[in-house]
Amino acid sequence: MKFAANIDVMPKQEISDPQGQAVERTLPGLGFDSVREVRIGKRIEIVLEAADQAAAEAMAVAMCDKMLANPVIEDYELEVIEVENAG
Amino acid sequence: MTPTIGVVVFPGSNCDRDADYSFDYLGADTRFIWHLETDLEGLDAVVLPGGFSYGDYLRTGAMAAYSPVMQSVKDFAADGKLVIGICNGFQILCEAGLLPGALRRNRGLRFRCLPVRIRVENTESPFTSNSMWPGQVLTIPIAHFDGNYYCTDEDLEELLADRRIAFRYCDVHGEPADEANPNGSVWNIAGILNEGRNVLGMMPHPERAVDPVVGGTDGRLILSSMLTSLVGSETE
Secondary structure (H helix, E strand, O other), X not given: OEEEEEEEEEEOOOOOOHHHHHHHHHHHHHOOOOOOOOOOOEEEXXXXXXXXXXXXXXXXXXXXXXXXXXXXXXXXXXXXXXXXXXX | OOOEEEEEEOOOEOXXXXXXXXXXXXXXXXXXXXXXXXXXXXXXXXXXXXXXXXXXXXXXXXXXXXXXXXXXXXXXXXXXXXXXXXXXXXXXXXXXXXXXXEEXXXXXXXXXXXXXXXXXXXXXXXXXXXXXXXXOEEEEEEEEOOOEEEOOHHHHHHHHHOOOEEEEEOOOOOOOOHHHOOOOOHHHEEEEEOOOOOEEEEOOOHHHOOOHHHOOOOHHHHHHHHXXXXXHHXXX
């Protein structure tokens, strides 16, 4: 079965996010005065084969823990959904 | 005995030649180790040089940490042999779990390329024992975008208690002032040691401060400390 793993990696809440801060300071200059907070992370989309939903999720978590996120400075959230086989 | 220093070359390393030149300049034998190689036989120390391994994709050092050579480097370090990671090499050591913490994007989002002052915090390591004293101020260049060292409070306490902070960014008086911190690093940390004190990671580039033709020579103290300790351990 084919699955899509969509992973959001974000800087941990307690860790400063210089990119988010820079954008946060810039947006009011464009007229968006009500912006209060900006945080910037990254999204990773992976298509994978697995026997079932549980196996696909376990694989996605393992990939995040091993390489895709750095647990010292980042948190991640993921969703795994079955995708229809093309054709 | 002439020590042999291995300089690892990742795709995207760009300070490998400088590291090779510097150790050669100081009288050591050197050998380049392509990142797909796993044989470190005959080496007395390994350098993970600066640069942009794997284009800094995903996170700095994240991909290089899983290069085939890195398992050998871990074994090499576990044997108590010397490993120095400079700039990108420091990032790789953290990503590989050989040193605690992580290097974040610089405070202010600036690539910083300039000579900085660092204070020698610990002279009880093979990297800092030769002709150095605690509190000594060295001038060594930095050139990085992601040198903003971070670790948890618990890790910092451990590093302090264990005296594993090798260098801190400081001002001309040797004070670790915030204005002297070029990247926002926790505790002005510029370099740290592992528990065994045989692995050093540092953001400043000692190999760029060896030949007086291209700047200062304070970097010699660190690299020659390594060579002295290697020759010393051989004669014991």
